[in-house]
Amino acid sequence: MKHHTLFHPQSEVTRVPGEFGEQYRLTLLTAPEHPSEPAIKQLFVRAEPDHEETLFAMKRQGKRNGWDVWQTTIPVAPHSHQTLYCFKALFETSQIYLHAAGQSPRLPQKHQQFRISQFQPPEWVKQQVFYQIFPERFHNGDPSNDYIEKHYPFESNKPVVIKQWGEPVAASHDGTGASEFYGGDLPGITQKLDYLQELGITGIYLNPIFHSPSNHKYDTFDYLQVDPCFGGNQALVELSAAMKQREMRLMLDAVVNHTSSQHPWIDVPKKLEGGAFDNAGSAYRDFYNFFDDGNYWSWKGCDTLPKLNFANTEVRDYIYASENSVLKHWLRPPYSIDAWRFDVVHMLGETTSAENNGYYVAQFRDAIKQTNPDAYMIGEHFAEATQWLQGEQEDGAMNYYGFAHPVIAFLLGKDVPTAHPVDLSADEFVAWLDQAAASIPFANQLAQYNLLDSHDTARFLYLADGDKQALKLATTLLLTYKGVPSIYYGDEVGLSGGYDPDCRRCFPWDESEWDHDLLSYNKQLIALRKQRIELQQGDLFTLYTDQDCWAFMRYLNGQHSVVVVNRGAARDLQLPLAMVSGDERYRELFSGQAVQAENGALSLRIAEKASLVLSSVS
Incomplete structure (x- = not known):
């Protein structure tokens, strides 16, 4: 059992005016002194307002349920958007530093110190419970827009397959995984908003919805048109309006690291006149990166996904910089989306690598916040994402590393992504969570997008070999841990599914197929989280x-x-x-x-x- 003697409530940090500029008021709580423990002689906050150590003495301000309350103020760092600090407690013959990763007898490294950024995530985000939807598999609301061949020039050796709702998904993308269609669309989502609201959902994250040849739509060939088989732009207008009537938030997927190889800028299959492929004189040639042999740089070597070159001014203008850019367009009426999720955001940049990546992610943020200061921005990262989460880039990340992976390791004893057996104790589990959270500002910890599974992973229930009780434990953590919870469509009724693309099965709208006990469990936890402010931001x-x-x-x-x-x-x-x-x-x-x-x-x-x-x- 751990005995806590020092606690810093980061939720109580306040910004106040001071004699020489803005300051932060910090609070520290210390437990009643135990006879077996040495008494605290002095308490300080350690910070570096001018890059040199300064110790700010703390003073007792009274009691809180038996604990001593200490406070002091420190200046807002003038040289950085971040203010870093830790606490130093002096005893008769020893000292303890309290920092974001725990306690130590020596000064912690800067990445372990408490931090406050002057860039803050939107306040509304902390209150949300998101629901991720793969649109092609959620609900077919308008059969008249089902697969229309002329809208899908799927130029490959993979045939288009039309399937009935609920039929098994293809085993892999080597087969027809990307080219089979069930008919899910945006009208179908609009029609099921009552279901989502009854579940307690307040926000929806949609996988890509823009025109593309595949069912997953991570290969865009028109960023300004919602896919015709999803209902077109008008269907998004109607979905957005219906959600706003219910005070629900909408997040879209931005796939701007790469385009489809069928995008008019490159159009590999047709060799369209003016396209960059096989045409060194094309006006779009520099939108991509070509090798001497005529091949182009693509995402992970996938030749249907050529990478964009952000060193090109016109690419920057089109995606984010101009007033009519893609990112700004969908934030404005009549669509008025509330958030962007960026696909493989850490991989985009100049030339053939992610050169100057941080600069462009920060530019995306600036463009988004200029258009809607209250918009939410997250990135996709399967691994540790600390460098993008310091405040000036992303508000949060898809928190695989700091939540999903440790939860799966602790509850299922499996490593992600290898599924190799691991033995993780609760102590080690908590240390993983603490370490992942400690290096980012508290406000961004609360804005982390927590999830158990997604369109890119096997579902938790599949990894658990159908163990519903393990899923219940994971769901408890999802709805009570720091961050914004997201439920992947169907998890709440026991929908299973293996690795991509099997994790993208159709939602079973026949209620006889639902696990109603699991659904009730989700509803209870969601309702409690929405009622209890400490679960949202404590x-x-x-x-x-x-x-x-x-x-x-x-x-x-x-x-x-x-x-x-x-x-x-x-x-x-x-x-x-x-x-x-x-x-x-x-x-x-x-x-x-x-x-x-x-x-x-x-x-x-x-x-x-x-x-x-x-x-x-x-």
């Missing part, structure tokens, strides 16, 4: 870990919830309640049972492979 700290069990508290100005996730055998727990009243009363979400804390602790019995979610009752 701090998180660990109360207890052992080999198989993790208990943590989400905390915001005294309001709090306690979450316990146990992958092992049933056990009795005695959880110390830090920083809150020792006689707090709680209600457990799933059982409805009332629980009373006694002597500053919660005594709980948790079943085998189960979770508990307890919220304080005023």
Whole structure:
């Protein structure tokens, strides 16, 4: 059991005016002194306002449920958009530094220090529960726009296959995985908004919807036209309007690292007059990167996805820089989308590599925020994405590294992406989560786009070999951990599916095929998250870990919830309640049972492979 003596609630950091400029007011809570522990002699905040160490003395400001409250102010860094700091506690013969990754007896490296960026994600994002939809497989709302051959010049050796709703998906993209169609469209999504609202969803992320020859649409050949088989631009106008009536948010997928090889700028199959392929004199030649042998640089060697060259001014103008650019166009009425998700954002840039990538991602942000300052921007990253999450580039990332991968390793004992067996204890699991979060500002931690699976991965239930209880534990974490939760369509009713493209099965609208127990479980957690502000934007700290069990508290100005996730055998727990009243009363979400804390602790019995979610009752 961990004994917490120092806690910095990052949710309580406030910006205040000072004698010499703007400052941040910082709070530190210290536990009542224990006879076996040395007494704190002095407390400081350590920062570098002029690149040189300065120690700002903290003063006691009173008590909070028995804990001492310390505060001081530090200047907003004048030389950077980020202000970095940590805490230094002096004892009789020792010292402790408290930083974003934990505690240490020595000064932490800068990547471990608390940080505040002057660039902030939109406030509304913290309140959302997103739902990811692969449009071609969610619902067919208008059969009249089903596959129209003239709109799909699928120039390849892969035949187009028309399938009935619910038929098995192709085994791989080596076959017809990208060229089989079921009829899902935007009118189908509009027609199912009532279902999503009843589930508790507040935002929708759509995989690409612009005109392209494939069903996945990551090979765009017209960025300004919604695919005709999805209903065209008018269908997006209607979906956006219907969502706004329900106060729901809409995020689209920006695929701007590459185009389709059938885009008019290059048009490889037809060798269109003026196209860049096989035409060194084309006005579009420099939009891409060509080798001496006439071949072009493509995404991961896939010749249907030629990479754009952002060193070209016209490419920059078309994608983001001009007033009529793609990114700005869809943010404006009548579409008025709320957010962009950028496909393989870390791979785009100049020439044949991701040269100057950070510059362009920051430029995307500037263009988006100039058009709609309240827009949300995230990037796709399968690996660690710290460098893009410092505030001035992305608001958040698809949080595979900092959430999905550790959850799968802990609950399923599998490495991603190899599915190799791993043995990850709860301690190691929490250390992974903490380390991933520690290097980015707290505001961006709350804006991270958390997920269990997606259109690019096997579904969690598939990886769990159908173990619904494991999925329930993962869903508990998804809806209670720091960040913005996203449910991949169908997970809430038990839809399974293997690796891409099998993870893109049709949603089963026959309710007899649904797992109604799992659906109810999702609804309960979503409703609680929307009710409890601490689950949306509160701090998180660990109360207890052992080999198989993790208990943590989400905390915001005294309001709090306690979450316990146990992958092992049933056990009795005695959880110390830090920083809150020792006689707090709680209600457990799933059982409805009332629980009373006694002597500053919660005594709980948790079943085998189960979770508990307890919220304080005023």
